[in-house]
Amino acid sequence: MITKNIDLDVEDRNGRNKGFVVLDELKCRGCNSCVLACSFHHLRLFSKEASSIQVSWDYSTGEINWEIKATCDLCEGEKECLCVKYCPYEALTIK
Amino acid sequence: MFPSKIVGSIAGKILYVDLGTKAIWVERTDKYVQKFLGGRNINSFLLLEEVSKHRKGKEARIKWDDPRNPLIFGVGCLVGTLMPASNRVTIDTINTFNNGKGSANIGGFWGAELKYAGYDHIVIIGKSQTPIYLWIHDDKVQIKDAGHLWGKLTGETERTIQSELEDVKIEVMSIGPAGENLVRGAAIISGPGKSASGSGVGCVMGNKNLKAIAVRGHGAISVANPEKFMTIVDRILANVRKSPYLRNWRRGIIEGKYLPQSPAWNFLASYKNGQDDFTPLEDREKLVGEIKGIPSYNKKMMACHLCPAGCMPILKIEEGPYKGTKCPNYWINSTTYSTKLGLSDPDTSIFFHYMCNQFGVDGDMCANTLAWAFECFEKGLITKEDSGGIDLVWGDKEAILLMQKKLALREGIGNLLAEGAKEASQKLGNGSEQFAIHMKGQDTVDPYRIIKGWGFGLSISPIGGKHLRGAVSTPDVTGPPGADWSPTEYKNVPEVVYWQAIVKEIEDIIGNCIYVGTWSGTHALTVKDYAELLSAGTGLDLDESTLLVFGRRGINLEKAFNTMNASFSRKDDYPPERYMQESVKSGPFKGHKCDREEWDKMLDRYYELNGWDKMTGLQTCSCLAELGMEDIIDMLPIGKDEPQFISHKPKNFLRETFKERETRDDH
Numbered sequence A: 001m002i003t004k005n006i007d008l009d010v011e012d013r014n015g016r017n018k019g020f021v022v023l024d025e026l027k028c029r030g031c032n033s034c035v036l037a038c039s040f041h042h043l044r045l046f047s048k049e050a051s052s053i054q055v056s057w058d059y060s061t062g063e064i065n066w067e068i069k070a071t072c073d074l075c076e077g078e079k080e081c082l083c084v085k086y087c088p089y090e091a092l093t094i095k
Numbered sequence B: 001m002f003p004s005k006i007v008g009s010i011a012g013k014i015l016y017v018d019l020g021t022k023a024i025w026v027e028r029t030d031k032y033v034q035k036f037l038g039g040r041n042i043n044s045f046l047l048l049e050e051v052s053k054h055r056k057g058k059e060a061r062i063k064w065d066d067p068r069n070p071l072i073f074g075v076g077c078l079v080g081t082l083m084p085a086s087n088r089v090t091i092d093t094i095n096t097f098n099n100g101k102g103s104a105n106i107g108g109f110w111g112a113e114l115k116y117a118g119y120d121h122i123v124i125i126g127k128s129q130t131p132i133y134l135w136i137h138d139d140k141v142q143i144k145d146a147g148h149l150w151g152k153l154t155g156e157t158e159r160t161i162q163s164e165l166e167d168v169k170i171e172v173m174s175i176g177p178a179g180e181n182l183v184r185g186a187a188i189i190s191g192p193g194k195s196a197s198g199s200g201v202g203c204v205m206g207n208k209n210l211k212a213i214a215v216r217g218h219g220a221i222s223v224a225n226p227e228k229f230m231t232i233v234d235r236i237l238a239n240v241r242k243s244p245y246l247r248n249w250r251r252g253i254i255e256g257k258y259l260p261q262s263p264a265w266n267f268l269a270s271y272k273n274g275q276d277d278f279t280p281l282e283d284r285e286k287l288v289g290e291i292k293g294i295p296s297y298n299k300k301m302m303a304c305h306l307c308p309a310g311c312m313p314i315l316k317i318e319e320g321p322y323k324g325t326k327c328p329n330y331w332i333n334s335t336t337y338s339t340k341l342g343l344s345d346p347d348t349s350i351f352f353h354y355m356c357n358q359f360g361v362d363g364d365m366c367a368n369t370l371a372w373a374f375e376c377f378e379k380g381l382i383t384k385e386d387s388g389g390i391d392l393v394w395g396d397k398e399a400i401l402l403m404q405k406k407l408a409l410r411e412g413i414g415n416l417l418a419e420g421a422k423e424a425s426q427k428l429g430n431g432s433e434q435f436a437i438h439m440k441g442q443d444t445v446d447p448y449r450i451i452k453g454w455g456f457g458l459s460i461s462p463i464g465g466k467h468l469r470g471a472v473s474t475p476d477v478t479g480p481p482g483a484d485w486s487p488t489e490y491k492n493v494p495e496v497v498y499w500q501a502i503v504k505e506i507e508d509i510i511g512n513c514i515y516v517g518t519w520s521g522t523h524a525l526t527v528k529d530y531a532e533l534l535s536a537g538t539g540l541d542l543d544e545s546t547l548l549v550f551g552r553r554g555i556n557l558e559k560a561f562n563t564m565n566a567s568f569s570r571k572d573d574y575p576p577e578r579y580m581q582e583s584v585k586s587g588p589f590k591g592h593k594c595d596r597e598e599w600d601k602m603l604d605r606y607y608e609l610n611g612w613d614k615m616t617g618l619q620t621c622s623c624l625a626e627l628g629m630e631d632i633i634d635m636l637p638i639g640k641d642e643p644q645f646i647s648h649k650p651k652n653f654l655r656e657t658f659k660e661r662e663t664r665d666d667h
Helices: A033-043 A082-086 B030-036 B039-054 B110-117 B154-164 B201-207 B226-242 B244-251 B281-288 B331-340 B346-359 B363-378 B397-409 B421-428 B452-460 B493-510 B527-538 B544-566 B577-581 B596-610 B621-626 B630-635 B650-657
Strands: A017-019 A021-024 A053-057 A064-068 A092-094 B013-018 B023-028 B071-075 B089-094 B101-106 B119-125 B132-137 B140-145 B171-174 B188-190 B194-196 B210-216 B298-302 B312-316 B326-328
Touching: A033 A053, A033 A082, A082 A092, B013 B140, B023 B030, B030 B039, B030 B544, B039 B071, B039 B089, B039 B101, B039 B119, B039 B493, B039 B544, B039 B630, B071 B110, B071 B201, B089 B110, B089 B201, B101 B188, B101 B194, B101 B201, B101 B544, B110 B119, B110 B132, B110 B171, B110 B210, B119 B132, B154 B171, B154 B210, B154 B346, B188 B201, B226 B244, B226 B527, B281 B331, B281 B346, B326 B346, B331 B346, B331 B363, B346 B363, B346 B397, B363 B397, B363 B421, B452 B493, B452 B596, B493 B527, B493 B544, B493 B596, B527 B544, B544 B596, B544 B621, B544 B630, B621 B630
Parallel strands: B013 B119, B132 B210
Antiparallel strands: A021 A092, A053 A064, B013 B023, B071 B089, B071 B119, B089 B101, B132 B140, B171 B188, B171 B210, B188 B194, B298 B312, B312 B326
């Protein structure tokens, strides 16, 4: 499995490391589901700008550019990480 | 400007741009929502409203090339939310082939971006004197010079705009040289090889000198009831994961039905301009064989915005004259174009599809018109002198690509072909008319003779021979759950097509892709799901039966436009003459054709279900009144006291004809 290293560790309120979101680029199809699921966690709205995740891809080659910002809190307060839950291709995992 | 959120997932604004006066203004969407909801429905009403403004008397018509012809973009009313596969945009205008309703639909990413910029619809009126493009950056809307973009292919246009506006996240819809050259079947192209094909929407855009619409939106879309909305989304995604057809779409051409032995080849491929509906096995093997055919070119599967099907293969040509070409490709389209032209070379098949998108021309129109020319050459009606020294031999790789270029650029014989098969044949004469395959004047590439619901759906399509207005293939994939019908028989076809056309209208209101809707094996998403989603999304109180009324309004808006501006009636709802005269010549369905008597019966029933007059196929006042559309009666050539009222009870019909849907396992 090829994964994209994300330079982002999320700590909980006690300063313990909770992990980070990892993308499997071979599985990702660039559909933006993670982007909007993330914004729903933050604001209960759907917005690319309000999301901690940004995705774009080259429309000729399928090359994906996936980024996650430090505003990711691993969906604190939700039952599970929404980006992981709503990815239709099971391309995201928490490490 | 109005607040960006008025009714849940509706962005709230309609952007108007007059390219003649350069005036730009916005109007509220919500004044149309109560009656038409959104998407294609509102588009259709805006088109009717805009065109009827300029008519002088009931007999007056507005032609497609009139600058007053509006070009209307409408994003589905759940696009922008997390609703699976909600990304579609409908583009409506006057049809360049017949002056009736023109409509095309497109996926990709542009629609969601427009919603985030705060708009549900864009209405372009007037005509610019010089090439321009529109730049929509949230509330800021600019008309910009496009002189430097004119003549460019669509891919380059998109990249140039992103580069000069310094943002690769800008989504672009553009026309290519075909639209600039007013090729009747020109398309509008966006992002990953997505094409709004049909009705010449790109030709109308070219006529307005509008090269592109670039959009970037930083806003948000809300839903009226977030928790409920997400619960329904969860349920739909669970159903999507279970659908065997969606599993196939996900695998694209590799495991799709278009492998050489797949049964769909026997009934869903028109061969050599419809001389047959059966493609020889050796041709299939070359085209889609797993080792050397199109599946072997697949490098990656991608998806449109929010799509859980992800049916978009990225192909790469590794050798030969088109070496290095990388592009999204829809296997079902490129194989359809190929068989129509007797082509079995996978490189050329992929490149032809790619260049249709780059030139910005509807592949259906291009393949169909070329097939007409190739058949005319075969019959001696077009000579080598006419074609500019090219032998138009079925399947000839170079001839096909050279003719495609001529058509898109209107070079030589391409100037004739750019008018589409019907008009080209009328200009050429000499009996070439019998080989022009068209519906309501528009090129049609699909097979009609074997699957009766497919042929019937194509023939009643208000936009002329396009399969996204009610066509159904097999009961396990399309049509209403539990319906009693068989693909090759006429029984219950009108009922099934009637249902499919209404539900497709609902899907175009919502903006979700039909592959994750009613073409996904019918169980991933239902009308009930749509009603619940729309209620939670928009805050409107909708159930299954009220939603079906919205769908019927859409069908009637399109019908009314055709009556008003193209004078279409019953005579225009029969399949191409060839398919009623000539039978399928080979394969397991040899002997099948479109039977005129059966078609008469189906049309009687279809009109009856719609509440239309059987004799003429036209709408009745009672039907329009029942749908609360009395206001358009005055636009139509029907009298308020016309005699042929038909009693119409749609709700009873649905219950009587089909069993109540079986409860899903997971409910």
